[in-house]
Amino acid sequence: MSVLIFVENWDGKFKKLSFELVSYGAKLAEMLNTEAVALSIGNVINSELEKLGNFGAKKIISAVNNSINVFDSEVYTSIIAGFAKQEDAKVVVLSHNNTGKAIAPRLSVQLKAGLGSGVSKLPQRIDPFMVYKKVFSGNAFSNLTINTGIKILTLAQNSFELVETPNNSIINEISIDWNPSSVKTTVTEVQKQSGKILLTDADIVVSGGRGMKSSENWGPIVELADLLGAATACSRPVSDEGWRPHEEHTGQTGKIIAPNLYFAIGISGATQHLAGVSSSKFIVAINTDKDAPIFSAAQYGIIGDASKVLPKLVEAVKVVKGI
């Protein structure tokens, strides 16, 4: 028996979300009285793989095949399903990110295993297996039972604390056979920005809305983000107007994020916007309208014009940072 955790790598490296997943899987394995097995696919060096042991993985499977150099959801599903059977997995855990969302539903059908997606806590109960998940885009939660022998869970990002444990893991490198002709996805071009903090990974996000009035006023937002090591974001009207790129749009139909700290500047806080940011641990709102709904979601608020408040805020951060 085991809890199998699929741990994605980015150019051979893991990141915080990988360790969150392993921490979650290890705690879940404890609840089920079994062991956590981490599965990595692709070339990752041993010193990186070992890090997964620090968060409770007892066994780390490194599945290697040089012909798989593209993300194909069918191929990944088959590999993970194969290891789930081999390791007699009772639960398979993936991240609720682009990759996890692409694989988990296919895996659910292949293993005939019920799927609990975007869970943010350990199961409420084991028998019946009941998970707690967001519904109605964060306006409510549901208690969902998964009624199959094998269960699949995707874990919402930044919803589980890292739990470090003494490392007594073993690494199994397994070379997997794969017929390259079964890989149906061909990637013809990759467009990637480098050096920017990813919105979905960022601990702090500084976001501007229509109250910023024009794209020319974004300077202090970018400056504040740089000072705090934060990512920048925006509300839907801002990306619709083309003031900022649509990749920055956070909200129901844009990116759904859960940073530790979210600055909503000149954002009124429509339901659709809150759906994308309500899982943030702390929200700071700056808005001229004291009745704006964003203030009911925020812990800290400043009533005032962003163009006047922001420069002072930037100065205050500089003083604190000793710049």
Next chain:
Amino acid sequence: MKILVCISNVPDTTTKVKFVDDKKKLDTAGIQWIINPWDELSLTRALELKDDTTNGVQSVTVAHVGLIGAEPTIRKALAIGADDAIRINADPSDAYFVAFQLAQVIKSEPYDIILCGIESSDFNGSAVGGMLAEFLGYPSVSSVSGVGIVDGKIIINREIDGGKEIVSVPMPVVAIVQKGIAKEPRIAAMRGIMMARTKPLRVIEPFEVESLTTVINFEMPTPRAACKFIDAENPRQLIELLQNEAKII
């Protein structure tokens, strides 16, 4: 080439949801129902592809799993421009059940491109598209922010962390769609609304399959503590609170 768009019928996204029956059921009183936002964008893009006759798209069909109450939403999809619609007459119990129903229909009448929204705004499952592809044994591409047809082949933009990829896959394919695929949803014109009344809407009885999950009940989010206001003249105080009280910077 034939395109199928799978649509879900969801409460308007501004709805303040309430639950009844010991918090086991959604209180549907006064709810305005809409096409799930991601499905609506998928439909818009499908119609754009059909409008450009060089793409060779013969038809755009919409499919929905739900009871008769969803028909106004299906008619809206027809009014926007879909050619015909299929409703599988069942109360959707979970994503596995819904995907199985859709797969049975597609097996008997194949499509080249199947578009599904990446999630529905009610249950946020992010599941039906991938499950459907697996039931059919079709390739699937998720996090799709663009779909085009070049020389009869499908070209897909796929969002990845920090950027995007341009991807090609053989058809038939399930494309699981997120934001970016179409700029704004298409709005039904009066002529479309008139025509929608006579467009074919076939009702198919459901296929036997179990659900793998059950919603036991709903909970409302824990209300946040009241907002602490800071003087606009003194943002320094905010930074101090973030450092000493929240301990996050």
